[in-house]
Amino acid sequence: MLQPVRKQIRVRGIVQGVGFRPFAFNLAQRLQLAGYVLNSSAGVLMELEGDPAQIESFLCELRENPPPLAQIEDISVENLDPVGYNSFSIRESVDVPGQLAPVSPDVSTCADCLRDFQTPGNRRFGYPFTNCTNCGPRYTITRMIPYDRPLTTMACFQMCEQCLREYEDPSDRRFHAQPNACRDCGPAITLSVEMARQLLREGRILAIKGLGGFHLVCDPFNDAAVQLLRERKKRSDKPFALMVRDVAAAETICIVSEAERAALISIRRPIVILAHRPDAPISQSLAPGNNTLGVMLPYTPLHHLLFDDACSALVMTSGNLSEEPIVTGNREAALLLGSIADAFLFHNRDIHTRVDDSVARVFAGQERVLRRSRGYAPHPITLGFPVAEVLACGAELKNTFCLTKDHHAFLSQHIGDLENYETLTFYRETLDRMQRLFRIAPKVIAYDLHHQYLSTKLALEMTDIQKIGVQHHHAHIASCLAENGIADKVIGVAFDGTGFGADGKIWGGEFLVADFEGFERRAHFRYVALAGGDRAVREPWRLALSYLLDTFGAQIESLDLPLLRRIPAKKIATIRSMIERRINSVETSAAGRLFDAVASIVGIRDEVNFEAQAAIELEVCAQPSVEASYPFEILTGSPWQIDVRPMMEQLVRDVVAAKSVGWISAVFHNTVVAIVVEVCLRLRSEEHIDRVCLSGGTFQNVYLVERAVASLRAEGFQVFLHSKVPPNDGGISLGQAVIANAALKS
Ligand code: ZN
Ligand code: ZN
Ligand code: FE
Numbered sequence: 233m234l235q236p237v238r239k240q241i242r243v244r245g246i247v248q249g250v251g252f253r254p255f256a257f258n259l260a261q262r263l264q265l266a267g268y269v270l271n272s273s274a275g276v277l278m279e280l281e282g283d284p285a286q287i288e289s290f291l292c293e294l295r296e297n298p299p300p301l302a303q304i305e306d307i308s309v310e311n312l313d314p315v316g317y318n319s320f321s322i323r324e325s326v327d328v329p330g331q332l333a334p335v336s337p338d339v340s341t342c343a344d345c346l347r348d349f350q351t352p353g354n355r356r357f358g359y360p361f362t363n364c365t366n367c368g369p370r371y372t373i374t375r376m377i378p379y380d381r382p383l384t385t386m387a388c389f390q391m392c393e394q395c396l397r398e399y400e401d402p403s404d405r406r407f408h409a410q411p412n413a414c415r416d417c418g419p420a421i422t423l424s425v426e427m428a429r430q431l432l433r434e435g436r437i438l439a440i441k442g443l444g445g446f447h448l449v450c451d452p453f454n455d456a457a458v459q460l461l462r463e464r465k466k467r468s469d470k471p472f473a474l475m476v477r478d479v480a481a482a483e484t485i486c487i488v489s490e491a492e493r494a495a496l497i498s499i500r501r502p503i504v505i506l507a508h509r510p511d512a513p514i515s516q517s518l519a520p521g522n523n524t525l526g527v528m529l530p531y532t533p534l535h536h537l538l539f540d541d542a543c544s545a546l547v548m549t550s551g552n553l554s555e556e557p558i559v560t561g562n563r564e565a566a567l568l569l570g571s572i573a574d575a576f577l578f579h580n581r582d583i584h585t586r587v588d589d590s591v592a593r594v595f596a597g598q599e600r601v602l603r604r605s606r607g608y609a610p611h612p613i614t615l616g617f618p619v620a621e622v623l624a625c626g627a628e629l630k631n632t633f634c635l636t637k638d639h640h641a642f643l644s645q646h647i648g649d650l651e652n653y654e655t656l657t658f659y660r661e662t663l664d665r666m667q668r669l670f671r672i673a674p675k676v677i678a679y680d681l682h683h684q685y686l687s688t689k690l691a692l693e694m695t696d697i698q699k700i701g702v703q704h705h706h707a708h709i710a711s712c713l714a715e716n717g718i719a720d721k722v723i724g725v726a727f728d729g730t731g732f733g734a735d736g737k738i739w740g741g742e743f744l745v746a747d748f749e750g751f752e753r754r755a756h757f758r759y760v761a762l763a764g765g766d767r768a769v770r771e772p773w774r775l776a777l778s779y780l781l782d783t784f785g786a787q788i789e790s791l792d793l794p795l796l797r798r799i800p801a802k803k804i805a806t807i808r809s810m811i812e813r814r815i816n817s818v819e820t821s822a823a824g825r826l827f828d829a830v831a832s833i834v835g836i837r838d839e840v841n842f843e844a845q846a847a848i849e850l851e852v853c854a855q856p857s858v859e860a861s862y863p864f865e866i867l868t869g870s871p872w873q874i875d876v877r878p879m880m881e882q883l884v885r886d887v888v889a890a891k892s893v894g895w896i897s898a899v900f901h902n903t904v905v906a907i908v909v910e911v912c913l914r915l916r917s918e919e920h921i922d923r924v925c926l927s928g929g930t931f932q933n934v935y936l937v938e939r940a941v942a943s944l945r946a947e948g949f950q951v952f953l954h955s956k957v958p959p960n961d962g963g964i965s966l967g968q969a970v971i972a973n974a975a976l977k978s
Contacts, residue, residue: 250366
């Protein structure tokens with residue numbers, strides 16, 4: 233053996249609660265190295281003493297084969313003089329005040345635990361809270377860091393002798409698995425699984441306590457049960473998600489590609505949006521008007537227990553009253569869900585942090601998160617540059633907020649629409665906890681310019697903090713830049729339903745030339761009137777009327793359009809005068825509103841029950857093989873205005889001529905693609921920028937986004953989309969945070 237050396241090694245990233253210390257212990261044993269390993273609030277700290285070649289092997293193994301859940305960001309190595317350690321030990325956790333240590337998201341049950349759980353005779357056979365260092369609850373049970381059992385909601389369960397032995401044995405898979413438990417010592421459920429299954433078979437609705445909150449559960453093959461759930465939940469036609477027994481069960485209901493399969497079985501276990509098989513014998517009330525279904529696989533042992541040969545799928549929708557946060561406490565559930573559920577399946581492991589199911593979809597070649605929550609949060613987005621401690625408040629709908637520190641952006645889990653007191657309370661509570669958990673004390677706060685957003689009001693109320701207002705669509709594009717690691721100027725195409733503009737109007741069909749420092753608004757859809765503000769959002773026919781008046785003026789009266797017969801003449805007259813006299817009518821350039829208008833003109837729907845419903849149904853019917861598009865004009869000036877009146881003229885003619893809705897929808901979508909490409913081409917010839925970022929809720933439209941990406945690439949553009957954060961307003965907070973950081977630097 234060569235002269236022994238000693239090295240101190242610091243590992244940063246997600247390295248706690250992921251089996252890192254037993255990994256280090258076992259590796260050190262194997263390589264005959266002495267020293268120690270410990271968890272600190274700044275990451276994992278190790279000292280290794282022994283043969284230099286063996287230490288090299290250790291480092292090599294650490295880099296190439298770390299524990300499966302670890303996400304190493306940085307390994308630093310320092311040389312020290314040997315002190316003569318004679319063994320390798322795991323030392324007590326130490327806390328380094330002020331230092332950051334990311335908390336792991338919750339992880340779905342691993343294959344080893346599933347085997348324990350499914351093997352008769354194993355002491356965890358059928359035990360619904362089986363977990364190990366590679367899986368189980370994390371963020372939802374963590375009260376404080378460092379991540380140790382007394383600081384989790386498992387503190388009240390005293391481990392039995394056998395569990396404790398596992399917990400203390402570095403060679404065991406459950407070594408320091410903080411939620412480690414068994415039937416003798418751990419949490420338990422209140423309703424027998426047999427009873428739960430029987431009630432579900434009988435068409436009853438169950439409230440089941442899960443990992444991040446309650447679910448409302450029923451049999452998706454029983455239409456009456458699904459309709460009853462809709463009625464009781466007062467949710468008219470927003471889709472319900474399904475949980476299926478396994479991938480094979482998913483395939484009987486939906487079409488599953490290779491990439492979608494990978495998303496389904498990933499340890500994050502999001503709800504994956506899949507194409508629905510039209511012949512699947514499933515209730516038509518699950519996702520009315522939609523050709524997709526949200527499907528997820530079981531992610532806790534309790535979920536696995538619910539399925540058997542007779543049960544391959546269950547409706548699993550968030551246990552909440554409409555638009556309120558998902559319910560987490562037993563008492564709260566009994567109170568709030570009592571009028572919806574026929575029975576409850578409770579358990580006694582407390583959910584400290586409320587976390588909804590995440591939603592992802594595979595398009596344009598990869599998994600893209602649309603709602604970032606369980607399994608993803610609070611894992612940070614790593615930025616390629618150092619950032620100050622900033623709080624970005626996010627937007628109003630699908631809210632998340634974002635805290636930055638070091639070179640991390642910590643997005644909160646999905647908070648929801650900040651429209652009621654309960655959601656605002658959830659926001660405040662989560663903000664408070666995340667600030668403590670990640671030890672971030674922001675001196676700067678970024679907010680949306682819309683003064684009516686509750687998140688903005690919250691920001692403006694704060695004292696002793698520097699405030700930076702960020703334009704909504706600039707934030708969308710900056711968010712896309714940040715997650716793609718781009719620092720240069722790009723052409724940013726931001727299409728969504730609404731966002732407060734720098735001119736006081738409602739933007740949402742925007743072409744920006746932007747970077748973190750600023751933006752220039754270079755083109756937008758021509759303004760039309762949003763008659764009655766929010767009412768116009770709920771009643772797309774009002775937008776249709778705006779576009780028709782804009783296009784045809786007084787000649788609208790001679791149009792033989794079904795829409796104008798469907799809506800009572802008196803209503804039309806009222807709204808028409810509002811539009812013409814600009815009473816209670818702000819102007820909007822939002823692309824989302826154009827989709828609404830077209831959906832109404834072609835006869836899909838005149839009123840919506842949830843955001844983007846009309847646009848989704850318009851997309852669903854678009855025929856994929858159509859190549860045609862409608863004409864449009866780009867009016868020069870500063871900024872350019874995109875004039876869709878030529879399109880409207882022909883589109884209305886096609887509707888009057890009773891051409892198929894599917895054909896018209898496709899031609900309309902193709903027109904929007906052509907607009908994106910044409911404006912980008914013109915901007916490139918002036919700016920010499922060939923990078924394009926597509927962001928905003930409208931780019932969840934798969935028909936639109938896949939064609940836009942293909943056409944832009946065919947013209948030689950480099951196109952960037954979201955994948956780590958949502959393209960919708962759930963991604964706004966990240967953009968706000970990086971913009972505020974840039975403002976601080978300049
Ligand atoms: Zn496990
Ligand atoms: Zn036990
Ligand atoms: Fe938006």
